[in-house]
Amino acid sequence: MDLGAIPSHFFRFWLWIGTGMVTKEWVAIHRKHHAKCETEDDPHSPQTRGIKTVLLTGSELYRSEAKNQDTLKKFGHNTPDDWIERNLYSRYSWQGVALMLIVDVALFGALGATVWAVQMLWIPVNAAGIINGLGHWWGYRNFEAADASTNVSPWGIVIGGEELHNNHHTYPTSAKFSVKPFEFDIGWGYIRALELLGLARVRKTAPQLKLGAVRPVADSKTLEALIANRYEVMAKYAVGLRAACKAELAALQASGAKNSARLAELRLAKRWLHRDADKIPAAVKAQVDNACQQTPVLSKLVTMREELRALWTRTNVSAEQLVVDLQAWCHKAEQSGIATLQEFALRLRAAHA
Numbered sequence: 001m002d003l004g005a006i007p008s009h010f011f012r013f014w015l016w017i018g019t020g021m022v023t024k025e026w027v028a029i030h031r032k033h034h035a036k037c038e039t040e041d042d043p044h045s046p047q048t049r050g051i052k053t054v055l056l057t058g059s060e061l062y063r064s065e066a067k068n069q070d071t072l073k074k075f076g077h078n079t080p081d082d083w084i085e086r087n088l089y090s091r092y093s094w095q096g097v098a099l100m101l102i103v104d105v106a107l108f109g110a111l112g113a114t115v116w117a118v119q120m121l122w123i124p125v126n127a128a129g130i131i132n133g134l135g136h137w138w139g140y141r142n143f144e145a146a147d148a149s150t151n152v153s154p155w156g157i158v159i160g161g162e163e164l165h166n167n168h169h170t171y172p173t174s175a176k177f178s179v180k181p182f183e184f185d186i187g188w189g190y191i192r193a194l195e196l197l198g199l200a201r202v203r204k205t206a207p208q209l210k211l212g213a214v215r216p217v218a219d220s221k222t223l224e225a226l227i228a229n230r231y232e233v234m235a236k237y238a239v240g241l242r243a244a245c246k247a248e249l250a251a252l253q254a255s256g257a258k259n260s261a262r263l264a265e266l267r268l269a270k271r272w273l274h275r276d277a278d279k280i281p282a283a284v285k286a287q288v289d290n291a292c293q294q295t296p297v298l299s300k301l302v303t304m305r306e307e308l309r310a311l312w313t314r315t316n317v318s319a320e321q322l323v324v325d326l327q328a329w330c331h332k333a334e335q336s337g338i339a340t341l342q343e344f345a346l347r348l349r350a351a352h353a
């Protein structure tokens, strides 16, 4: 989003007085986190550094990365570099929070020291610990983003909406973090209020798949809608795959099968098969693969999921070729005799950009 000059300066002042963080450092570390997510270069990934380290020492990780000049040079571009930044905010960074202590004590007397302590703990505990730690470790996922990001809570109130971290990593340029009807992002409320006052302008929110008239065949518009909404489409596909696993499991149980190995494998498949291959724990991978190979419907669904994904993961393929491939995919799905795939293909043909 674009922020007007008044709120923009207010928030820079608030960052200084409330946290002592330097805009350029925070932005650079945050951009690097997105760019190198869950790799050794990620400044605060619990996947590489361990959950305990990030939860308990998140702010230390932040401070050490803030000293990395390479990070600031590579990822800190287009951050404020005006007179007040150079001569006050960056230069006297910790004096901001000292000023806050004076203000708190002046306002609340001795209680002000407690107010100040809570303010000082807020970012290290909630942002550096909980969001950077738990937000890549524990919670639910709406989308199979390439990283391990999770939504810690469907109601983003306490940490300004950052709780919805899987949504944020899936659509990092969206100003709104909630995507499901049951989710709430209080930050979005603030943004909308500022927008109504003419102080902000939202540039981007998450795309939403629109369904309209079913096209006779998939075309370039279908492809466009599919690629723009690929995370949502794949989430829908995962629901279908999970239902198929459940149906296979139920059928096997109904037939009175005593082959417990097969039952166990199908149970694992129901738990994991709808996830991306690299998200399935190594310990159960062989069993999940076996369940898939032994069940024609499941193996077909997995194969076709990968074929669908190939529509946006391959480079060096012309748009015309992709449309042809998409048409072939839909045709194959409709001829498969599998209801899930038939319905899915129909839905794809109804997609509008």
Ligand SMILES: [Zn+2]
Residues within 6 Å of the ligand: 033, 132, 135, 136, 149, 165, 169
């Ligand atoms: Zn993150």
Ligand SMILES: [Zn+2]
Residues within 6 Å of the ligand: 030, 034, 168, 172
């Ligand atoms: Zn982010």
